[in-house]
Amino acid sequence: MVTIRLARKGAKKRPFYHIVVADHRRARDGKHIERLGFFNPFAAGQEESLRIDDERYKYWLSVGAKPSSRVEKIVTVSRSSSS
Numbered sequence: 001m002v003t004i005r006l007a008r009k010g011a012k013k014r015p016f017y018h019i020v021v022a023d024h025r026r027a028r029d030g031k032h033i034e035r036l037g038f039f040n041p042f043a044a045g046q047e048e049s050l051r052i053d054d055e056r057y058k059y060w061l062s063v064g065a066k067p068s069s070r071v072e073k074i075v076t077v078s079r080s081s082s083s
Contacts, residue, residue, distance in 0.1 A: 005068040021060050050078050
């Protein structure tokens, strides 16, 4: 099964996440199929905290990819705040 999930990057105690499409059997930070965007929980000031390619996200959902609970929450919150 293919999942849309977060892959952790960044420094110690300063996480930065890539939103990726990956096989659910792969390691969290392992090989992925496609990178859809990023999430920066510590964005300050004018820094961008979330960027996601909506068109590709919708495509992967249409072909059966399941988002993780955290990705689903991040995307729904960002869509509701941008409207």
